[in-house]
Ligand SMILES: Nc1nc2c(ncn2[C@@H]2O[C@H](COP(=O)(O)OP(=O)(O)O)[C@@H](O)[C@H]2O)c(=O)[nH]1
């Protein structure tokens with residue numbers, strides 16, 4: 001039987017650096033997992049491309065996908081829908097490849113309910129002042145949106161205890177190393193038995 005891939009879920013408040021850390025992680029030479037592109041009703045930011053950063057859809061299209069059972073999970077976040085298309089995740093896991101999701105906390109808990117073997121990592125800022133600085137520094141959202149995101153961050157950080165791991169994004173390199181270590185170790189744990197040991201241990 002082909003070994004199924006592992007699902008890795010990264011959450012964290014808006015502006016903590018999830019996108020930055022994820023992109024750095026995928027540039028590592030030994031990165032052998034796939035990124036699941038989310039669907040959203042939010043407007044694209046300058047430079048964002050449909051089918052690369054997100055699948056940008058209308059509210060009607062998103063709701064149609066929900067009705068048809070085509071989402072692994074979805075949530076409303078600051079006035080917009082965000083969700084993970086089920087088909088890509090299933091197909092990729094079935095092919096034996098690990099899949100990486102970058103999603104907010106309510107969606108992550110939905111994934112936990114259907115995929116308890118998934119690995120849940122929460123990326124946290126050094127503090128909330130720094131979080132606000134990063135959101136302002138990114139320059140993609142106006143102040144009213146930033147305030148909503150900061151408010152949401154407090155709720156999200158309280159959810160950190162429901163995750164398997166917390167990683168502080170003080171420096172991108174540190175966070176990338178920490179996540180790489182978690183993934184390596186979890187791959188062994190999910191496999192349960194290292195191939196080298198199989199013949200020695202025999203059947204259960
Ligand atoms: N539940 C869920 N959340 C998502 C998904 N895709 C993105 N998000 C989250 O939605 C929130 C807002 O995303 P976005 O508007 O791109 O802002 P950013 O994270 O600050 O760049 C973030 O917490 C994302 O992690 C998804 O497919 N499902």
Ligand SMILES: Nc1ncnc2c1ncn2[C@@H]1O[C@H](COP(=O)(O)OP(=O)(O)O)[C@@H](O)[C@H]1O
Pocket residue numbers: 012013014015016017018019020021134135137138169170171172
């Ligand atoms: N470790 C870090 N130290 C300082 N700035 C960071 C760090 N990680 C990310 N940033 C910056 O913070 C802003 C938000 O990062 P981003 O990856 O867009 O966050 P998220 O995807 O979590 O919303 C960006 O301007 C990014 O360059």
